[in-house]
Amino acid sequence: MSERVQCPCGRTIENAREYKLLYLKKELSEIDVLCPNDTCYLRELGYVKFDMKGEEAKFREASFYPPFVTWNAGQMGHERAEKLLKAHLRQIVTKEIDWKMIAKVTPPAPTTPATPATPTASETE
Ligand SMILES: [Zn+2]
Numbered sequence: 082m083s084e085r086v087q088c089p090c091g092r093t094i095e096n097a098r099e100y101k102l103l104y105l106k107k108e109l110s111e112i113d114v115l116c117p118n119d120t121c122y123l124r125e126l127g128y129v130k131f132d133m134k135g136e137e138a139k140f141r142e143a144s145f146y147p148p149f150v151t152w153n154a155g156q157m158g159h160e161r162a163e164k165l166l167k168a169h170l171r172q173i174v175t176k177e178i179d180w181k182m183i184a185k186v187t188p189p190a191p192t193t194p195a196t197p198a199t200p201t202a203s204e205t206e
Pocket of ligand 1: 091
């Protein structure tokens with residue numbers, strides 16, 4: 082049984098390893114899942130979101146975008162597409178993303194409710 086899915090640009094993806102992961106949206110705690118084809122017109126196929134719990138990154142949700150999902154549903158049927166894409170997402174989240182690295186480059190979440198500390202020059206020791 083082939084586990085192959087296809088991007089609307091024509092690129093087939095057999096293994097979740099092939100997706101490109103891009104972590105630019107640090108302030109949104111979001112990792113982009115990109116098509117392996119550099120000239121793909123869609124580029125972003127999905128995303129993975131997480132929360133910072135202290136200094137640890139905790140997976141929140143992952144999803145592929147509708148154009149990619151719809152395309153594959155059209156190719157192989159809705160049920161099968163959903164199953165394969167879910168398996169790919171699971172592999173991305175559990176195997177492909179280096180969560181320790183993500184946590185390292187993401188500022189830790191504030192542990193106290195945000196009370197903006199306004200530094201003043203008149204503070205005394
Ligand atoms: Zn593509």
